[in-house]
Amino acid sequence: MTAYWLEDDDADLRAQTLAELAQRSSIPRSRALRLARSLMEVGALERLDDGRFVAGEVSAG
Known part of the structure; x- marks a missing residue:
């Protein structure tokens, strides 16, 4: 399963x-x-801090 729900171009x-x-x-x-x-x-x-989630940065390797 991928995190496609976080890959939206809309900043909101x-x-x-x-x-x-x-x-x-x-x-x-x-x-x-x-x-x-x-x-x-x-x-x-x-x-x-407000409890919302954002995509993190995963380094390859």
Whole structure:
């Protein structure tokens, strides 16, 4: 599964709440949270101070 829900050109959609990510990807919130935690562990997703998520930077290699 890819994080396509974070790859939008619209700046307003780059930082999203967990509920927004779940709705946009059509998966349950519990699965979205597990996926978000996994992506945060590898640096592919970051959580802002306000609780919203943004795509992280993952280095190749």
